[in-house]
Amino acid sequence: MGNVCGGSGKNHVSGDFRPSSPGTMTSKTSSSVTTSNSTTGKLSSVGSSFMASSGSGGTSSGFDEGVGVYPEGQILEAPNLKTFTFIELRTATKNFRPDSVLGEGGFGRVYKGWVDEKMNPVKSGTGMVVAVKKLNSESMQGYEEWQSEINFLGRLSHPNLVKLLGYCWEDRELLLVYEFMAKGSLENHLFKKGCPPLTWELRLKIAIGAARGLAFLHASEKQVIYRDFKASNILLDANYNAKLSDFGLARLGPTGSNSHITTRVMGTYGYAAPEYVATGHLYVKSDVYGFGVVMLEMLSGQRALDPNRPNGQLSLVDWAKPYLADRRKLARLMDARFEGQYNSKQALQAAQLTLNCLAGEPRSRPSMKEVLEKLEQIESMKSRARDTRGSGSSRDRSHGRTTAHQRSSPRPDARRGSRTNGHATKAR
Numbered sequence: 001m002g003n004v005c006g007g008s009g010k011n012h013v014s015g016d017f018r019p020s021s022p023g024t025m026t027s028k029t030s031s032s033v034t035t036s037n038s039t040t041g042k043l044s045s046v047g048s049s050f051m052a053s054s055g056s057g058g059t060s061s062g063f064d065e066g067v068g069v070y071p072e073g074q075i076l077e078a079p080n081l082k083t084f085t086f087i088e089l090r091t092a093t094k095n096f097r098p099d100s101v102l103g104e105g106g107f108g109r110v111y112k113g114w115v116d117e118k119m120n121p122v123k124s125g126t127g128m129v130v131a132v133k134k135l136n137s138e139s140m141q142g143y144e145e146w147q148s149e150i151n152f153l154g155r156l157s158h159p160n161l162v163k164l165l166g167y168c169w170e171d172r173e174l175l176l177v178y179e180f181m182a183k184g185s186l187e188n189h190l191f192k193k194g195c196p197p198l199t200w201e202l203r204l205k206i207a208i209g210a211a212r213g214l215a216f217l218h219a220s221e222k223q224v225i226y227r228d229f230k231a232s233n234i235l236l237d238a239n240y241n242a243k244l245s246d247f248g249l250a251r252l253g254p255t256g257s258n259s260h261i262t263t264r265v266m267g268t269y270g271y272a273a274p275e276y277v278a279t280g281h282l283y284v285k286s287d288v289y290g291f292g293v294v295m296l297e298m299l300s301g302q303r304a305l306d307p308n309r310p311n312g313q314l315s316l317v318d319w320a321k322p323y324l325a326d327r328r329k330l331a332r333l334m335d336a337r338f339e340g341q342y343n344s345k346q347a348l349q350a351a352q353l354t355l356n357c358l359a360g361e362p363r364s365r366p367s368m369k370e371v372l373e374k375l376e377q378i379e380s381m382k383s384r385a386r387d388t389r390g391s392g393s394s395r396d397r398s399h400g401r402t403t404a405h406q407r408s409s410p411r412p413d414a415r416r417g418s419r420t421n422g423h424a425t426k427a428r
């Protein structure tokens, strides 16, 4: 069923089911250190008892400001979600059959399901496809994240955020129902064995879509900090439009004159910003660092963390930074699977932008609005070139401008097909 990159992936889940990931990122701050508004970052109640019982009836003030800036986005007064019964979701996913599995994360499996326009379960292959995330019911450790997903994603609406359609909470069963993203995660496309490489144009399109989603989150007066920006949380629809998923770790940003919130260190090794890992201080710009890491993964075709790389190259950022900064070295960093089919001028600017996003100091990083503008500029360089150069396939055109490198990369090809060992692990 499905294609291997679209996340139908039996091989994706095999032998890697773990309620809490090994290599969990431990909190460097004393546990549950909070300040300002770190844990009050919940939005207004959805009117369900679980909200009241968790004491999370936060205010939404300031949360709506982004709408004016990003008219295509919307923040709903209250989540408009369907409450599913467990039996409905069991039926929709053919009893959570293994061949319906789309993928698996730290909290459980994601299944393909079928519903009609009223969200009632229907026979597989009919109606509309949805993705059903079933949290591992042996532990309730994902409860807070599940709740945060409903609070944030249930109210945020934007073309570059995955749409949450509903949820189920029965006894110990916690489930979430999303729009189905036909091409699966960016992580699969970049790193899964058997996935054809994404072209330069598609990577740029994906970067722009993801940047738009993140810029929307950051645009409200009390910004939303996403905190878990990584390739597996960027999902792709049938046309490779990127949408952010997984708001389990999202928080409202600092208030007043505060520059950051302080919170338990959670997130994913390799993507989390250094200041956050070191101190628990979470800035809006901590997300920009994560964006830089994903940009680097897209440019290089290498994972943020990979123990299969030679000594000293475990962390992509650490070893790749000098390549980003040097015009002559950049070609050796670029994904060999491009086979030279990228525009080197665009690549150089994208590398510079990536480097800026990876700045050690949060305030030295660009805002996501600036990142988005720069990426759009980079994309338009291409179309301007296309306008002046006349016809011909884009592959041919970009090929002519490529720096000669391709297969001369100094590093071994450490790409892996499974997400076991080197997968950046999430702190729980």
Ligand SMILES: Nc1ncnc2c1ncn2[C@@H]1O[C@H](COP(=O)(O)OP(=O)(O)OP(=O)(O)O)[C@@H](O)[C@H]1O
Pocket: 006, 007, 102, 103, 104, 105, 106, 107, 108, 109, 110, 131, 133, 162, 178, 179, 180, 181, 182, 184, 185, 187, 188, 232, 233, 235, 245, 246, 426
């Ligand atoms: N809406 C969706 N449509 C299609 N596939 C999806 C959808 N949501 C998730 N998936 C698939 O399921 C996989 C697992 O997603 P999930 O968010 O549970 O975990 P993850 O992001 O890989 O890891 P983590 O638990 O660290 O966030 C994704 O990588 C993707 O392949």
Ligand SMILES: [Mg+2]
Pocket: 105, 232, 233, 245, 246
């Ligand atoms: Mg995820």
